[in-house]
Amino acid sequence: MLERVQSERTQGDRTMIDIRDVTRSYGSFKALDNASLAIHEGEFFSLLGPSGCGKTTLLRMIAGFDTPTSGSIAVDGQPMDGIPANRRPTNMVFQSYAIFPHLNVEQNVAYGLKRLRLDAGEEKRRVEEALAQVSLTGLGKRRATELSGGQRQRVALARALVMRPKVLLLDEPLSALDKKLREQMQVELRRLQQAVGITFVLVTHDQYEALAMSDRIAVMFGGRIAQVASPKEIYQRPVNRQVADFLGGMNFVKAEIVEENGASLVLDTLGFGRVKTDKPKAFVRNGGNATLGIRPERLRVLWDNATAKFEVAGKVVERHYFGEITHLIVEIPGLEKPLSVTETNDFGADDIPVGTSIRLAYDPEALVAMAD
Amino acid sequence: MTAIKRFLPGWLPTYAGLYIVFLYLPVIFLPIFSINIAATPKFPLSGATLQWYEDLPRTPALIDATWNSLMVGVSASILSTVLGILAARSITRYRYPGRRTINGLIMAPLVLPEVIVAISMLLVMLQLGLSLSLFTVVLGHVLVCIPYSMTVLTSGFEGFDRSLEEASADLGESAFGTFRRVTLPMVAPAIISSLLVCFTISLDEFIIAFFLTGTEATLPIYIWGQLRFAAKLPGVLALGTLLLLASFVLMTVAEILRRRAARRTQSEGGLYA
Amino acid sequence: MTAAAEGSRPLRMAGARRSPLLQSEAVQGFALISPTFVYALILLVLPILVVIAHSFWTQHYLTIDHTFTLENYRIALTEPIYRDLLWRSLYISLTVSLLTVVLAYPIAYFISFHGGRHKSLWLFLITIPFWTSYLLRVMSWKVILGYNGVLNSGLMGLGIISEPSDALLYNSTAVIITLTHAWATFAILPIFVSLEKVDRTLVEAATDLGDGPLRSFLRVTLPLSAPGVISAALIVMIPTVGDYVTPKLVGGKDGVMIANAIQAQFGKASNWPLGAALSVTTMVIVSLMAGTTVLIIRALQRLAR
Secondary structure: OHHHHHHHHOOOOOEEEEEEEEEEEEOOEEEEEEEEEEEEOOOEEEEEOOOOOOHHHHHHHHHOOOOOOEEEEEEOOEEOOOOOHHHOOEEEEOOOOOOOOOOEHHHHHHOOHHHHOOOHHHHHHHHHHHHHHOOOOOOOOOEHHHOOHHHHHHHHHHHHHOOOOOEEEEEOOOOOOOHHHHHHHHHHHHHHHHHHOOEEEEEEOOHHHHHHHOOEEEEEEOOEEEEEEOHHHHHHOOOOHHHHHHOOOOEEEEEEEEEEOOOEEEEEEOOOEEEEEEOOOOOOOEOOEEEEEEOHHHEEEEOOOOOOOOEEEEEEEEEEEOOOEEEEEEEOOOOOOOEEEEEEHHHOHHHOOOOOEEEEEEOHHHOEEEEO | OHHHHHOOOOHHHHHHHHHHHHHHHHHHHHHHHHOEOOOOOOOOOOOEOOHHHHHHHHOHHHHHHHHHHHHHHHHHHHHHHHHHHHHHHHHHHOOOOOHHHHHHHHHHHHOOOHHHHHHHHHHHHHHOOOOOOHHHHHHHHHHHHHHHHHHHHHHHHHOOOHHHHHHHHHOOOOHHHHHHHHHHHHHHHHHHHHHHHHHHHHHHOOHHHHHHOOOOOOHHHHHHHHOOOHHHHHHHHHHHHHHHHHHHHHHHHHHHHHHHHHHHOOOOOHHHO | OHHHHHHOOOOOOOOOOOOHHHHOHHHHHHHHHHHHHHHHHHHHHHHHHHHHHHOOOEEEOOEEEOOOOOHHHHHHHHOHHHHHHHHHHHHHHHHHHHHHHHHHHHHHHHHHHHOHHHHHHHHHHHHHHHHOOHHHHHHHHHHHHOOOOHHHHHHHHOOOOOOOOOOOOOOHHHHHHHHHHHOHHHHHHHHHHHHHOOOHHHHHHHHHOOOOHHHHHHHHHHHHOHHHHHHHHHHHHHHHHOOOHHHHHHHOOOOOOHHHHHHHHHOOOOOHHHHHHHHHHHHHHHHHHHHHHHHHHHHHHHHOO
16 A cells, blocks of 8 residues: 555656636535645645635535535546545545444444455454554444544544545544644644555644645635645745735735836835845736735844844834743834734843834845735 | 522422422322222222232223224324434424424424314314224324424434534445444434334323224223223223333333433433423 | 545446435425425314314304304304303413413422432433323322312321312312323423523622522523423413313313313214314414413513513
8 A cells, every 4th residue: 555655656746636616606605716726646735714715615525525516626537526425535534523423443444344345354454454553553442432532533534544545635633622632633644644645635724733734735715715835835925915814923014016027026115125025926916015024933133232134123012921932012113013023032032121122133035025 | 500509499409309299199199099909099098909900901892992002002103203203304404494384383283282183183084084093093193293203303313413424425335325324323212212202192192082083992092981980990090000100111211212312412402302 | 445446437427416406405305304294284284274164164963054154253252151161261271381380490490400410310200200191190180189089088087177078179270280280391391491501600690790699590590591481381371271181080060171162062062163163262362372471471581680
C-alpha cells in the first residue's frame, strides 16, 4: 500500500479531485457559487472559512451526500455525476464521528469491509492494521459508548482508512476536542497522512489548524473560493483584507497607488511613506487606492538608540500582557488607526509604560499590498 | 443547586408520598378483594381464596373474549406501529410545509373525547356499509394507538444522528444494507416498545370497542357486561387483577426497551415529553 | 481496495441523477407520512365531518331527511335535560381539570427539582397506574365508594360511622373524584416537562437578585412553567367533558353527563342527528372553555412580574 502510493507520488501534481464550476443553490441562496479547484494526489488540502462559507457543502458534494446544482466533480479522473456515496472512492470522518453505537470498535472498523466479503483472516488483519495506525491496538472489543472523544475520533479515522480510499474527507474532525488534545491530534493527523500518502481534504474554521497541517489551503467566503495557496503564502500574501483578517491579526493602512507595473506597485501612505511592494498575482486595482497590510509580529520595538533602515515612530497607548508575548497598541501620527504590535517578552516589552514614545522597525518585505 | 434546594417546603416529600398512595390505593383494592372469600368487597376481609381465579377458565364467554382481545391487540399494535414508524420517521427526519399540522392531526385522538371519536367512526362505518365486527374495532384502536406509538418511536428516532446512515453509505453500504445494519438495530427497541404499548392500550380500551364491535366482546366489554350482576363481581375483580398485572408487565418491559433505545440514540424524552 | 475496485466500475449509470423533485426533502417526507395521514383523514377527519353534516339533518324513524335544519341545535341548547347535562359536564370537567392541575403541580415540581437520581423512577411510578385499564380504575372507585364498599365498611369498622352512607356513590362528587384520579398522570407529565425546561440558573439569578425562595418561585418558576399548566389543563378538560364510563358506573342519576345522552341518541333513542348536534355543541363549547382557560392562564402569567 505504502509503496504503491509513494511510487505514484513521484508523478508530482497529478490531479486527484477536479472541481469544475460547481454551484449549489437552495432556492435563491447559493451555498457554493461557481467554485473550481484542483486538489492534487497525496496532498493534505484544507478548506478554510467561517461557518456558512460553503466548505462543508463542497466536502459533502465530493463525498456524494449532496449534488451540485451545476458543474462537475471528478475523482481520480472519473466523473462523479450520479455516483451515490456508497460507490465513491472517498471515505469520510464525520464531525460527530458517527460511530455506530450498537457496535464495538472492531465491528465499527470492519463495517465497510463486510461488503467486500474478504476471508476472515484478511479482514481481521486489516482491522488490526487500521487500529494500529491510529494507536488503538487492543481496544477492539470496547463498546463505542465507552470511548473518550479522542478515541472516537481515532475509530472514525480507522474506519475510513481501512477502506483504503483514494481520498479521505475530514469534516471538522477536531472541533469537538479540547485545545490540548486538538493540538496533539493535528500533529498525529499530519503524520498519519504522510505515512499513508492518501489525499486528505480537511474542512475547518480554525486558521491555525489549517496552517499547521496543510500542504495547500483554499480560503472560502460566502460560497466563493477567495484564495488557494500554501499556508505560508496565504498568511504572508493574502489576496484581500478578508483573507488577511481571517488568517490572524493584520494592520491595515490606507494607500494611494502611485505607480503600477507588471511585478510591482509603488504606494504612498501616511506613516510608512512611499513604499514599493511586490504586486500580488490576483491584484486588480479598484480606483486609485489600495490597502497596505503588515502583521503585528512583523513590527519590532527599537530599543534605546538602535536604528533600522525602515522605522516608524509613535506612542504606546495600550499594553496587553499574554505571557510569552505582549501586545502593544501604538499610535502613529498620521495614521487613522493605531498599529497593533506583537513583541516577545525576552527584552522587557511587558515593562514598557503606556505613554512611552517608541520607534518600530519593519522589513519592507513584510508589507503586503491588497486591492481595495 | 443550593439556592434551589432551599425552596423545598417540608410538606412536599410527604405530599408526594401521599399522592402516590392516592394513585395506587384504588387499584390495590382489586387484587385484595379478588382473593377475598366474601362476594361483596367490604371490610373486614373474610379470608383468602383462589376460587374466583379458578372459576375464570371455566367461563366460555370469557375465553372467547380473551381470544378476541388478543387478536384485536396483536393486529392493532402491528398496524399502528407500522403507521407510527412511517410517520415518526417522516416527522423526525424531514422538514416540509404542513408538517406540524399533519402531526397535530395524527396526535389529535389523544385529546378528543373518546365517545365522540367512537360515534363519529361508527357513523362513517355504518354509512360505508361496513358491518361491525372485531375488524372495525381494530380500525378504531389503530387510530387511538398511533399517537402513543408516535410518541415512543419519535423518542427513539429523534436523537438518531443522520450522519450514522451517511457513514454507512460512505463505507460502501447500499440503502437497504444501511437500513438493515444500522437503522433497524438502532431503533428495534423503540419499535418493540411501541408494539407493547399499543397492545396494552388495545387490551384495556373500552369505549371504542364498545361502540364499534358487533356481537363479539373484548375483555373490557365482557367486564362491562358482568358489572350489572353483583354476584359476578369477585370474578370480575379476579379478571381485572390479571389484566392489571398484564398491563404492568408489558409497560415495564416497554419502558425498559424505550430507555435502551433512547440511550442508544442519545436522546431523552419519550412518554414524558 | 474498495476504492480501486469501485473506481474502475462503469461509472455512468443510466439515469443515475434522479429528478430533483423526487429527491427533495419535502416530497420524501410527505410520501413517508402519507399512509398515516390518510388513515387519520379517513377515520378521524371524515367521521367528524359526517357528524357535523348529520347534525343539520333530521331523523325519520329509520331514514334520514337531508334537508338543512337547525332544529337539533335548538333542542340541544334549549331543552332543559340537555342544557342541564351540558352545564353539568362543563362544570365537572372544569372542576376536574382545576383539581388535577393543582394537585399535580407540587408533584411535578418535586420530581423535577428534587427527584435527583430517582427522577425516572418517580416518573415510572406515576405513569404505571395510568397504563392500567381505565374501566378497571373506575370500577375500583365503585368498589371503594359503594354502599357496601371499602370506605363505608372501613369507616364502620373503625367506629366512625354507625351505618353505611349512601352519599358517597352515585352523584357528581363521585364522578369528580374518580375522574381526578383517572387523569392525574395526564396532568403531571406536561407540567413536569415544562419545569424540566426551566433553566436552573434563572432561579439562582432571581435568588441572587434578592428574591426569597417563594418569590423566585412565583416570579420565575411558575410563570415559566405556564405552558405545561396550559397543556395539562387542556389535556384533562377536553376528554373529560365527554366521559362516558365514569358517570355510567359511579355517577348514578345525579352524575349523568352529556356523553351518556349522546350515546343514548345513537343507541336506544336512535336519533343520530340529535346525537351529532349534541356532540358538535359539546366540542364547540368545551373548545371555547379551553380557549378562555388558556387566556386566563396567560393573563395570570403576565401578572407575575
